[in-house]
Amino acid sequence: MIISLVIHGAPGTTQGAQTALTFCRAALAAGHRIYRVFFYEDGVHNANALSVWPQDEQDLNAAWASLVREHELDAVVCVASALKRGVLNADEASRYEKPAASVEPAFDISGLGQWVDACLNSDRVVSFGV
């Protein structure tokens, strides 16, 4: 089955991002196809490349980046949510005259159209961290 995920919660603050990660791994292990993982609102913080987790805690940002790379997932960060929260790629950093990019390169930054596209092309869309 073709499944997409929408993630609303920041890692560390609420549990939703962790639940989504575990769900995503289990869906892949069961042979389902993950069409897209869409990060919305505070969910975009999962794609922040600058976060530094304590050594005695699981680095949830690294775990997402690693899962995305390993399975070549289509991981999309909502651009409006990301800009407001300081999650930028190099183009945006340059355009808005910010000193640095901050998005983990395994994630794409795009619009809500990518979420609609995921609805159209998936059998199921599951929301986490609402």
Next chain:
Amino acid sequence: MIISLVIHGAPGTTQGAQTALTFCRAALAAGHRIYRVFFYEDGVHNANALSVWPQDEQDLNAAWASLVREHELDAVVCVASALKRGVLNADEASRYEKPAASVEPAFDISGLGQWVDACLNSDRVVSFGV
């Protein structure tokens, strides 16, 4: 009177940071001394220098930075909260081998000891965004 603020909420996601900003301005206008503004948990996102707000919305990050500069406020970001959320100064970016700093320079990054110190040296401590 000597007042300190503790801010738990991210700007834009919940209203607490905006309420705190308005409270802080009113307290200053009434002649009170703001001993410290302590940003904790998701509140550290108020100090993110990379955020880009839509042109038709108030830039809450810029509003905080401007208030802090204008009144030379002691604005402190909790280091443990900030690291996990990717709000770093140049020293930390270098130490943890991250590509960039992201904290607005008007804010200091320090520990919860600064919050305890604020409790000891203030007549009132008010929490926002819990």
Next chain:
Amino acid sequence: MSTLHIVNKSPFRSDALQRCLALVAPGDSILLIEDGVLAASLSTLADSVSGRSVTCYALIDDLAARGVSAADTCIRSVDATGFVNLIVEHRNSLSHG
């Protein structure tokens, strides 16, 4: 020697106001802010504090934003300066999460 109880959550979605009412003592005050002001439009809040020597306030900007008004004259509107004054007048404040 009194506490300013600050409630910022809708009384319909969260139990924050109920938990506040369980702890409020005579001489304390309650200040509704943010989505908490939605409780100001209900008569139940005024009934709950009636006879308990508890004063209720609501932040006027939050009422106006939502287009609601206080159901009872016993709930007083305050602006940001009034909020600061309430903090000064009470010994401590408790922001109910």
Next chain:
Amino acid sequence: MSTLHIVNKSPFRSDALQRCLALVAPGDSILLIEDGVLAASLSTLADSVSGRSVTCYALIDDLAARGVSAADTCIRSVDATGFVNLIVEHRNSLSHG
């Protein structure tokens, strides 16, 4: 043609479970996750869905983390694979915010 209702909030702090129960239809299922599993330890949930052809599940990792267990055998524990299967078996899912 049924819905999987996902509830992730404590039944004591939030009205999410109540709002879920107001919308649940025969053939639907309820999955408790995160702080939502705290409802599994109460007999009231089992009573609420009794006779309504609604099946209740709780995520086992979330029960174990909090040291609570389901009060009633009618609330079934599932792991992450079971969660995925529930998503597959239901036409859609509704994450109650």
Next chain:
Amino acid sequence: MKTLTFLARSAPYGSSKAKALLDMVLSAAVFEQKIQYIFLDDGVYQLLAGQDPSSLAAKNVSAALPALELYGVDQVFLDLASLQARGLSTDQLLIPVTTCNAADISKMLAASDMVFSL
């Protein structure tokens, strides 16, 4: 074409949820999907006339409501019980909406491909 159902259940201004769901609705409308936009629980406050968030430096969420029909979002519902539980009535609302009850919403959910609730 898919049937997408949106449950607007949060009061405006206290959080970004009302705006975040509205943005999803408008995006889905651009792609011409079948949309059911249902206001219930605290979401009914989004429909109240007379909102003025200017002093909060926030955008008026209700300003977009009259334009929903232009976007092709013509299936807008209001849960009457939610409105009444809050001491409100339909003549206080900014736009005309079709009232419904919990059983109606359950039926709409059963006929939906995907459901989003904020």
Next chain:
Amino acid sequence: MKTLTFLARSAPYGSSKAKALLDMVLSAAVFEQKIQYIFLDDGVYQLLAGQDPSSLAAKNVSAALPALELYGVDQVFLDLASLQARGLSTDQLLIPVTTCNAADISKMLAASDMVFSL
């Protein structure tokens, strides 16, 4: 020395609030302030024995509880009504605590310089 009162009212693991308040308590303890640490509402779940969050890749919040006294945090209270409302009893708790009621908490609040609640 100031009297700081901490109201732990959130269940562990669903959010970072339990850990965030604990970190505040421990920091205040380092500065040797008078601390009242009160577990009530869903915060009573923080005291339950048998928590095992290893499969959530989360740290066990309750692991720090037995060390509280070493940090000088010896005023730890539990709201008995909150515990009972959740179908729990004191013999299910990880550490011994002094039970209290709402009136006791109101008195502690009145005697506090600052109050923090998460």
